[in-house]
Amino acid sequence: MTTKTTNYAGMVHNSAKAIQAWKFATLALMVSVILLSFIALKTSNVQRTVLVPYSIATANESVRVSGSPETDGEYLTHLARADISMMLTWQPGNISTQMDGFLGRLSPSAYAQYNLDLRATVKEYASMNVSEVFHLNKVTYTHPYRVSLSGRLMRWTGDKLTVDTQATYTLTYTMYSGIYAINDVETN
Missing domain, CATH: 1.20.5 (Single alpha-helices involved in coiled-coils or other helix-helix interfaces)
Known part of the structure; x- marks a missing residue:
């Protein structure tokens, strides 16, 4: 063994x-x-990141984003419609949410420029029971990355119409971290 x-x-x-x-x-x-x-x-x-606005997602039309100026313009017009709606269509119950959404679409330099004024406006309008709506009539894309939106701006304080005027807003976009961000807002 x-x-x-x-x-x-x-x-x-x-x-x-x-x-x-x-x-x-x-x-x-x-x-x-x-x-x-x-x-x-x-x-x-x-x-490159492509944000799809609600208006494109619900429309029965297609948009192709390929990086060319023509498709960028079409895309930016849809994006501007959504952005201007966040900025100019609200009521006392959702003004804070709308403005936060709009501020989130701004480039860092534009955020620094508009943040304090918009937040003060939100507090003031919410306490005064102000509502606002912007009825869009015309959208025009002008290169480079500028979209002009014309329409009728109406504002109510309580149930009284206080503003009823034609207005034109021009949004200028810039690429920031791969997305289009609002770099400037002009009122004409």
């Missing part, structure tokens, strides 16, 4: 090699996850 002797030094050596292999595999996996995450984030910052 033969007995098998166990080589204790060999077992310890094999265990150490297995631990070393697991450490290397874990390190290699960690490096690859970090590298792939970095590549995904870098790619997402470079990729």
Whole structure:
């Protein structure tokens, strides 16, 4: 009968090699996850992002955004319709939500310019029970990235009509982090 002797030094050596292999595999996996995450984030910052306004999503028409000035203009006119609606159509119950949505569409420089004034207007109009609506009549795209919107602006304080006038607003857009953001608002 033969007995098998166990080589204790060999077992310890094999265990150490297995631990070393697991450490290397874990390190290699960690490096690859970090590298792939970095590549995904870098790619997402470079990729063009297309926001689809509600008016396009619900319309029975298609818009193709390919990066050419013609399709950019068509896209921006739809985007401007949604943006001007957020800014100029509200009632006391939703004025804060509407203005927050509009402020979220501004570029950082425009946000710094309009934020405090719009927030003060929101507080004032909400406390005075003011409602406003902008009935859009005409939309014109002028290159580079400017959209003029003309229509009838009506404002009520309570149930009394206080403003009823024709107005034209021009929104100027800029690319910011891969999306079109409002860079300026002009009133004519």
